[in-house]
Amino acid sequence: MELTAPSGSESTNGELEQLYELLYLLPVGVVAFDSTGTVTRATPLSVQMMNPFVGSADMGNAFRLLAPLVPDLDRLLRANEGGTVVLANHRSTLEANDSIITVEVSVHRPRPGYFVAVMSDVSELVHREHELQRERDRIRLIVEMVREYAIYTIDRAGLIDSWNASGERLFGLTSTQAIGRSLDEVVSVEKLADVLHAATFAGWRRTEGWALSSPGDTFYTDTMISTLVDEIGEPEGFIIVTRDTTEMQRREEELRREADTDPLTELANRRGFDSRADRLLKACAVNDVPAAVLMIDIDHFKSVNDTHGHDGGDLVLCAVGAALAAHLRTIDLLARFGGEEFAVLMPGADLAAAAARAEVLRIAIAELAVEIPPDAVTGVTISLGAAEHHRSLHETLQRADVALYSAKNNGRNQVVCDRTQPQS
Amino acid sequence: MNFDDIDLYDRLLSLPDAQLEDTTFGVVAMDADHRVVMYNRTESTLSGLSPERVIGRHFFSEVAPCTNNFMVAQRFETESELDATIDYVFTLRMKPTPVRLRLLARPDAPRRFLIVQWS
Numbered sequence: 001m002e003l004t005a006p007s008g009s010e011s012t013n014g015e016l017e018q019l020y021e022l023l024y025l026l027p028v029g030v031v032a033f034d035s036t037g038t039v040t041r042a043t044p045l046s047v048q049m050m051n052p053f054v055g056s057a058d059m060g061n062a063f064r065l066l067a068p069l070v071p072d073l074d075r076l077l078r079a080n081e082g083g084t085v086v087l088a089n090h091r092s093t094l095e096a097n098d099s100i101i102t103v104e105v106s107v108h109r110p111r112p113g114y115f116v117a118v119m120s121d122v123s124e125l126v127h128r129e130h131e132l133q134r135e136r137d138r139i140r141l142i143v144e145m146v147r148e149y150a151i152y153t154i155d156r157a158g159l160i161d162s163w164n165a166s167g168e169r170l171f172g173l174t175s176t177q178a179i180g181r182s183l184d185e186v187v188s189v190e191k192l193a194d195v196l197h198a199a200t201f202a203g204w205r206r207t208e209g210w211a212l213s214s215p216g217d218t219f220y221t222d223t224m225i226s227t228l229v230d231e232i233g234e235p236e237g238f239i240i241v242t243r244d245t246t247e248m249q250r251r252e253e254e255l256r257r258e259a260d261t262d263p264l265t266e267l268a269n270r271r272g273f274d275s276r277a278d279r280l281l282k283a284c285a286v287n288d289v290p291a292a293v294l295m296i297d298i299d300h301f302k303s304v305n306d307t308h309g310h311d312g313g314d315l316v317l318c319a320v321g322a323a324l325a326a327h328l329r330t331i332d333l334l335a336r337f338g339g340e341e342f343a344v345l346m347p348g349a350d351l352a353a354a355a356a357r358a359e360v361l362r363i364a365i366a367e368l369a370v371e372i373p374p375d376a377v378t379g380v381t382i383s384l385g386a387a388e389h390h391r392s393l394h395e396t397l398q399r400a401d402v403a404l405y406s407a408k409n410n411g412r413n414q415v416v417c418d419r420t421q422p423q424s
Numbered sequence: 425m426n427f428d429d430i431d432l433y434d435r436l437l438s439l440p441d442a443q444l445e446d447t448t449f450g451v452v453a454m455d456a457d458h459r460v461v462m463y464n465r466t467e468s469t470l471s472g473l474s475p476e477r478v479i480g481r482h483f484f485s486e487v488a489p490c491t492n493n494f495m496v497a498q499r500f501e502t503e504s505e506l507d508a509t510i511d512y513v514f515t516l517r518m519k520p521t522p523v524r525l526r527l528l529a530r531p532d533a534p535r536r537f538l539i540v541q542w543s
Contacts, residue, residue, distance in 0.1 A: 020472040023518050025489060041518040044490030051493060051513070059513040059520045097494060 029119035033062035035077060046119055049103060052096035066117060068094055069105045076107070077115065084109050091122065102126040150242040153228065154183050161237070170221075170244055172214035188212040189221055189242060199225040200235050211242070219246040262336040264314055265321035273335035273343060277393050280333060280347045284389070291389040292354030294344040295400040296324070296361070299381045299412040301340035312372045316380055319370040327364045328357070343397065351388040351417055358384040358415040366413060381413035390422040427541040433507065433528045436537055450540035458483050458500060458536070467540060470516045483538070490515060496525065496538070504531040514540065 023030075029046030033039045039062050050065055058064035063074045069092045070076065080086045086107040093102045104122045109115050143151050143164045150167040154160050159182055163175040171178070171187060178186050184193065190209030199205040204226045211221040223242045230236040260272030268276065284291045298304075298320060305313040317340065324342060325334055333345040346354055365382045372378060385403030389396045399418040407416040425435055427449045436444065436451065441462050444451050450467030454460055460483050463475040473487070481487050484497035491497055491512075499506060506529035514523045526539040 017473060017477060020517060021477065024471075024473075024487070024515075039520050042515050042520050043518060044488065044515045047513050047515050047520055048490040048493060051490075051495065056511045056513050056522050059522070065520075 029117075031062055031065065031117040031119070033115050033117070035113050035115070037061045037063035037074060039065065046117075049101070049119055049121060052099075053094055062115070062117060066105065066119075068092065069103055069119070070107070073107070077109075080109075086115065091126070093126075148243055151239070152178070152187070152242075153237055153239045155237045156235070158182050158184075160186055167242075170211075170213065170219070170242060172217075186214075187240075187242070189223055192223065195223070195225060196238060199227050199238060203227050208245070211244075219244050220249045221245060265318050265336050267321050267325070267342075268333065268335040270335065270337050273333060273337070273345070274393070276333055277345045280331075280345060281389065281393060284347050289348045290350040292346045292349040292351055293387050293389060293393075293396045293400045294346070294354060294358050294361070295385045295387075295397065295404040296342040296344065296382050297404055297408065298340035299383055299408075301380070304378060304380060308372050308376060308378060312376070312378070315372055316370050316378065319368060320365060320380065320382070323364050323368050324361055327361055343400075345393075351386060354386040354388065355415055355417050358386050362413065362415055383407035383412045384415045385418065386415060387418035387420075427524065427526060427539060428509075432526070432539070433530065433533070433537065436528070436539075437533055437535060448541075450542075452483060452538040452540070453535045454483050454500075454538070455535065458497075460487060461535060470514075470540070470542065472517045488514075491538075496527065499527055500529055500536065504529065506530075506536075514542075516542075 023043050026043045026045060029043055029049050031039055031042040031046045039060050042059075042065075046065070047059055050059070050068065053068040054065055058067075066073050070087060070090060073087075076086055086109055088106050089104055090106070091102055091104045093100060101121055101123045102125075103119050105117055105119045107115060107117045146164070147166055147169070149164075150170040151162075151164045152160055152167050153162045159180060160178050161180075163173075163178040165175075167178060168174050173186060183196075189207075189211040191207055192209075195205045195207040204224070206225070207223050209221060209223075210218055212218055221242050222245045223240060225241075226239050227235050228237045228239055260268055260275065262269040262272075281291055298316070301313065301316070304316050308316075317336070321334070321336060321342070324344070328334055328344060329346075331347055333347075335343050337343050346357065349357065362382060362384060365380060367379075369377050369379055383404055385400045385405070385407055387396050387400035387403060399420055403416040403418040407414050410416065425432070425447060429435065436453070441464075444453075444462065445465040447464060447466055450470055451462065451464040452460060452467055453462035460478050460481055463473075463478045468475055468478075478487050484492040484500075495510060495512065499508065506527050508527045510525050510527070512523050512525045514521050522543050524541040524543070526537070526541070528537040528539065530536075
């Protein structure tokens, strides 16, 4: 090779120098060679990449230079006489001096007898692909292993394109049965279509509702929808996770009911009374009908306990509760407030109606005979205070309580009505 | 002055730059950070790069990335005292050329040298 610069103007020399510089710094290895393998030109990176694997003496011949990547390059050239691409994106992993590199090489034949090999160090890419693959495997495992969560995806057209084992458990269809079919044929979850539509714009949505499995079982679900987007950010489907929360729902309902119920009489307790009274009073206000409250207390209950013990006392409480309930409408809300005290909310009743009902209750209890094993029978009476609802539940209960207090003071076993005029 | 001279480093350090231009071997002088401070005519003719384009640049990463490896750059970086001769292949003007490289470094010296002898 000549060591003198090609003849030409200053600017041509300058341009040649720029060209050299570009090629010296080119971040890919490029090797030009003829059909005997003799290298005519090569960028520094091609030599640097192969340096740890090829002796200096072999660098001038492409077949030997590229042997660690393509051991049979000369045979390939002969076998591929006509083509312009001899080898496309061939990857090899090389190991030397504690470092592992992956090189991707392509060999082109721009014209007969002239070959160009292009080599790139794709170690970083391979590493990332590897990581991605590991992540993919990990996620696939999780998706298949996770129980109680049906995980499935749908494509742009709304067809199911993946379906996990829990999908089968929840909806009663195998992946073979589910994949390829449209979502609404397979998954029957309340409001799902609307929520999908909303998720298209929001990116994700969550919904709760009843679902129906293929064999016809209904169950309560919690569903999370996330939009999948393509390379340019356009929605290309959804990933949907549906969880069966029936049992959780049932347990919550049970807990709520337990919290609102007096365990002895199985009537509502104070908490249950308050939460349900609120709704009933709202309904009365909306319909413009009156409502009234009775406060009820068993007379001389302490002597029942003293005579018959606490178990006897409990029997009396239960019997009184049952008798009160038997003489009330189903719409009336009866609760045990604690001890021997009961309360009734009567929607639709004015003071007169409440007083009349209170009298019915008083007589019913007075006529009650409670059997206490082994052989005792006891009777009790109750005192009642009645008040019509005007402002707040709390205030009405207070007035009924004052009336009850009067009933007690007046000799018990009677009804006293609150006559306070509502103040505007 | 020859590539293999035992006292080559001392002579390179003692001679003025003008007398280093037309040697039979390429001379690249670098500072402690491996930035090029002198790039002689022989080396410039071989590589096709003028000294103006090279002076001040980091040699291993900005001028000759093909030497940025354990055989050359790493030795300069890890050995403060260095006088080693290795067989190497340079792609001067993109032509793979077997060369011998002499790597010269000393902690007290103002310059380090990469000497290039082509076969």
